[in-house]
Amino acid sequence: MEPQFLPAAIAAHAPALLVMIPLILSAPAAMITSGRAAWLLAAIGVGSALVLAVEIFLATRAEGAVLSYAMGGWEPPLGIEFRIDALNAALLLLLGSTGFLAIVFAGPSVADEISRQKRSLFYSAFLICFAGLSGVASTGDAFNLFVFLEISSIATYAIIAMGWSRDRQALTASFNYLVMGTIGATFFVIGVGFIYMSTGTLNMADMGRAIADLGANRAVEVGFAFILVGIGLKAALFPLHQWLPNAYAYAPNFVTTFLATTATKIAFYVIIRFSYDVFSINSGLVTNAMLWVITPLAIAGMLVASTQALFQNNVRRLFAYSSVAQVGYMLLGLGMATSLGLSAGMLHLINHAMMKGALFMALGAFALSYGIRRIADFKGLGQVMPLTSAAFTIGALSLVGVPFTVGFISKFYLIQAALDAGWWWAVAAILVSSVIAVFYVYRILVAIWVSPPDEVRKASAKRVPLAIAIPLAILAGANLVFGVWAEPIVAMARAAADAAILAGVAS
Amino acid sequence: MNPYVVLRVVSKLLIPLIFLFGLYVHFHGEYSPGGGFSAGVVLGVGVILFALIFGMEAARKAVPPYAARFGMALGALLFASVGFASLIMGGEFLNYTVLHPDRTYVGQHIGIIAVELGVLTSVTSVIIAIFYAFAGRERSGDTAED
Numbered sequence: 127m128e129p130q131f132l133p134a135a136i137a138a139h140a141p142a143l144l145v146m147i148p149l150i151l152s153a154p155a156a157m158i159t160s161g162r163a164a165w166l167l168a169a170i171g172v173g174s175a176l177v178l179a180v181e182i183f184l185a186t187r188a189e190g191a192v193l194s195y196a197m198g199g200w201e202p203p204l205g206i207e208f209r210i211d212a213l214n215a216a217l218l219l220l221l222g223s224t225g226f227l228a229i230v231f232a233g234p235s236v237a238d239e240i241s242r243q244k245r246s247l248f249y250s251a252f253l254i255c256f257a258g259l260s261g262v263a264s265t266g267d268a269f270n271l272f273v274f275l276e277i278s279s280i281a282t283y284a285i286i287a288m289g290w291s292r293d294r295q296a297l298t299a300s301f302n303y304l305v306m307g308t309i310g311a312t313f314f315v316i317g318v319g320f321i322y323m324s325t326g327t328l329n330m331a332d333m334g335r336a337i338a339d340l341g342a343n344r345a346v347e348v349g350f351a352f353i354l355v356g357i358g359l360k361a362a363l364f365p366l367h368q369w370l371p372n373a374y375a376y377a378p379n380f381v382t383t384f385l386a387t388t389a390t391k392i393a394f395y396v397i398i399r400f401s402y403d404v405f406s407i408n409s410g411l412v413t414n415a416m417l418w419v420i421t422p423l424a425i426a427g428m429l430v431a432s433t434q435a436l437f438q439n440n441v442r443r444l445f446a447y448s449s450v451a452q453v454g455y456m457l458l459g460l461g462m463a464t465s466l467g468l469s470a471g472m473l474h475l476i477n478h479a480m481m482k483g484a485l486f487m488a489l490g491a492f493a494l495s496y497g498i499r500r501i502a503d504f505k506g507l508g509q510v511m512p513l514t515s516a517a518f519t520i521g522a523l524s525l526v527g528v529p530f531t532v533g534f535i536s537k538f539y540l541i542q543a544a545l546d547a548g549w550w551w552a553v554a555a556i557l558v559s560s561v562i563a564v565f566y567v568y569r570i571l572v573a574i575w576v577s578p579p580d581e582v583r584k585a586s587a588k589r590v591p592l593a594i595a596i597p598l599a600i601l602a603g604a605n606l607v608f609g610v611w612a613e614p615i616v617a618m619a620r621a622a623a624d625a626a627i628l629a630g631v632a633s
Numbered sequence: 634m635n636p637y638v639v640l641r642v643v644s645k646l647l648i649p650l651i652f653l654f655g656l657y658v659h660f661h662g663e664y665s666p667g668g669g670f671s672a673g674v675v676l677g678v679g680v681i682l683f684a685l686i687f688g689m690e691a692a693r694k695a696v697p698p699y700a701a702r703f704g705m706a707l708g709a710l711l712f713a714s715v716g717f718a719s720l721i722m723g724g725e726f727l728n729y730t731v732l733h734p735d736r737t738y739v740g741q742h743i744g745i746i747a748v749e750l751g752v753l754t755s756v757t758s759v760i761i762a763i764f765y766a767f768a769g770r771e772r773s774g775d776t777a778e779d
Contacts, residue, residue: 142716142726150713153706198719199728250706 130184137181141195141208144178144218145261145274147171152253161245165233168249172229172256176222179215186215187621190628194266202266203329209266212625216472216618217263217395224387224479225256227597228487232380234591235490239378240288248288252384255281259392268318268404269328271396272311275360279307282389286377299372306369310359317352320345321404334404334630347411353400354415361393363420363457364427367450374446375499379490382442386449386486387479394456394475398468402630407463421461425555427454432562436569439500444566445485448525451559452478458552459540466543469616469623474536476615477524480608481533484521484601488514491598495588501570506579514590515574517602522567524605527560531609539616644686651679659753663742669749673756680757681764689768698769701762708755715747 129137136143148171155164186193195208202209210218232252240248258278265271283304289296322328324345325336337346359366370390374382405412428451435447452474459471491514492498492507508515524531537556544552590598608615655675662668684692716727724731729744 139720139726142720146713146716146726150710150717153710153713156706157703196725197727199725199730 130181132177132181136178137185139195140178140181140185141193141210141264142197144175144182144222145208145257145264147174147178148253148260149257152250152257155246155253156250158246159243161237161242161249164246164249165229165236168232168253169226169229171253172222172225175218175256175260176226179218179222182210183215183219186210186212186625189621189624192629203327203332206270207266207329207331208264209331210264211629212621213395213398213472213623213629214263216476216622217392218260219618220391220476220479221256221259221263221388224483225384227483227600228380228384228387230597231383231487231490231594233593235380235494235594236378238494239292239380241291244288248285251281251284252381254278255285255384259388262392263395266330267328268321268330268333269315271330272315272318275314275396276311278389278392279311279360282381282385283307285381286373286385289377289381292378293376295372296376299369299376303369303373306359306366310356310366313352313356313359315356317349317354317356320349320352324349330399330404331629334406337405350400350405350411350415354397354419357393357396357400361390361397361457362450362453364423364431364450364454367427367431367453370450371443371446374449375440375443379486379493382446383483383486383490386445386482390449390453391475391479394453394460394471397457398460398471398626401460402468402626406630407627413463416461416463420457421552424454424457424461425552427451428458428555428559429562432559432566435566436562438566439502441499441501441504441570442486442489444501444570445482445489448563448566449478449482451563452482452525454559455536455540455556458556459543462543462547462549462552464543464547465623465627466539466546468626469620470536470539470543472622473539473616473619476619477532477536477608480601480604481521481524484517484598484605485525487594487598487601488518488521491590491594492518494594495590501573504570504573505577506574508575509579511590513595514598517598518574519571520602520605522571524609526563526567529609530606532605532612532615533609535609535612535616640686644682648679648683651682652676655679659749660746662749663745669752670756672749673753674760676753676757677760677764680761684764684768689765693765696761698762698765701758701765704754704758705762708751708753708758711751711754712748713751715744715751719744 132140151167151171155167158164182193185191191211193210194202196202197206197208200206236245236248255278258274258281261274262271262278265274283300286303287297287300321333324340324343325333327333327336340346362370374386377385401407401412401416407413431447431450431454435444435451438444438447455474456471459467459474492511495511496503498504520531524533527533527537537560541553541556544556655672658667658675659669659672662672680692680696683695719728719731720726722731729741730737731740732743733740
């Protein structure tokens with residue numbers, strides 16, 4: 127690959143280094159006992175991944191640019207290939223930047239929530255999770271993808287369960303996720319097995335070519351169904367989302383912030399990769415799956431999960447349900463099976479990471495100052511913590527889709543794509559779901575800004591540490607900046623969608 | 634201490650053999666079924682048998698829990714270091730052929746044995762650590778380390 131700003135020797139290995147640096151740093155993080163040193167290792171790992179992601183992103187800007195890295199020098203399709211085009215590059219950049227903001231936020235938040243002896247192991251597990259997610263986003267080998275998916279999932283179960291010192295329910299939430307996630311991963315690997323049986327290859331690009339030559343084949347079709355269900359579980363595709371609300375509600379705040387901005391997104395990427403590039407979006411199988419499975423479930427998710435969010439008293443649970451609904455928007459874009467729809471879905475993926483990042487980080491700041499998570503406890507926070515409340519409000523308004531926020535931009539493009547496809551009923555669903563979002567956000571905002579604060583709380587106002595204030599301000603600012611100056615994000619989403627379509631045509 | 638003499642005597646005889654067999658499985662893994670993972674399980678089982686017969690105290694003295702925790706990470710570190718070594722010597726990540734300057738097959742040998750040694754260390758330690766975690770549980774429900 128053409129080196130962009132890093133030295134050529136590093137740039138040539140950027141795809142491997144991006145995954146391997148966090149992975150190798152997880153080992154010393156587990157060896158030491160100091161939480162601070164482990165945090166530093168985590169910050170170095172995620173920071174270097176961010177730098178490498180920027181390098182990769184710049185190198186894949188040109189249309190049709192694909193980076194291929196042969197692991198261990200074994201040439202694809204036999205060896206494991208890391209294959210990165212504009213679609214993965216966008217994901218890697220998102221993962222790196224939100225991961226880095228989250229790890230800065232982690233400093234004070236983890237110190238508050240996780241016992242001293244467990245911190246270094248916690249950061250080690252986080253690094254493994256991060257490396258696994260980057261691996262899923264980089265690899266071009268279907269079985270390797272499964273391995274990275276399991277690496278990230280197992281680490282995720284561990285770090286969610288670390289919320290137990292605050293609330294024992296974290297243990298059952300994590301166990302639920304473990305059972306569901308394992309079923310999902312098993313379904314995925316069964317699906318890959320079916321395809322391997324019929325095509326004799328595990329390389330995804332090679333699989334795409336072989337499936338196109340094969341024509342209609344029942345084993346391959348069954349494989350697709352298994353993969354869709356397996357990854358649908360990971361992506362929290364309605365009604366496979368049951369693990370998500372509790373996992374998000376009881377995990378440590380830092381974990382929720384990181385997972386809400388990345389984990390389901392990576393799974394969504396895998397669905398795109400398989401439906402566009404391994405299978406052809408124009409084949410009857412995928413077209414039908416999009417129209418009769420993905421789209422109805424996406425719309426059901428948007429409406430039902432938003433409605434469920436209305437009845438939650440725990441704020442993090444509320445936003446977890448809202449995340450399920452937001453995954454519905456992304457899947458709706460994918461379900462349109464058009465270029466416009468896919469880029470609207472990608473756009474919402476990026477924007478949603480900004481909104482939920484800001485929201486969960488602000489909730490983390492509230493939790494750090496007052497240890498609160500119920501709406502009733504949010505009374506008057508606007509007076510005692512005005513800046514954090516303002517950042518929270520920006521995220522919340524963006525979630526609803528108020529103009530001049532990124533939420534408006536992604537809904538605008540999504541509605542445009544739906545009208546272009548002639549799906550007026552999808553437009554109606556988007557609008558109804560947004561109206562429901564107004565109601566659940568309204569409940570919280572009224573508590574924060576309108577209700578008077580308790581006297582006790584007024585007296586005990588604490589300053590939010592800079593390590594939380596800065597990343598929160600960046601995320602909240604990004605919601606506004608990219609809500610007005612939308613071109614870079616829109617261009618990124620469009621390039622990602624084009625890359626997915628192009629790779630599908632090539633195979 | 635286990636009161637059954639037969640068990641004690643037999644396991645005293647068996648444990649060294651189990652370890653020896655584990656090492657055989659590891660170093661012959663290149664040519665026959667085996668390798669770091671299966672060898673690691675065999676070694677770990679040797680320690681577990683020791684703990685079952687001679688008690689947790691003795692086992693904790695022989696293989697301290699912190700050594701198990703350290704070993705888990707050390708194995709992963711060893712594996713990844715081979716990858717980075719091959720990067721530094723000018724190949725792709727984990728490309729063993731560059732590990733020897735002239736003869737590529739020697740490089741392959743070095744690479745696979747070093748990597749498998751990492752796997753062996755990690756798997757042995759993880760097996761022991763899992764056993765300690767379960768065996769060390771108190772009846773009240775909380776783990777002993779908290």
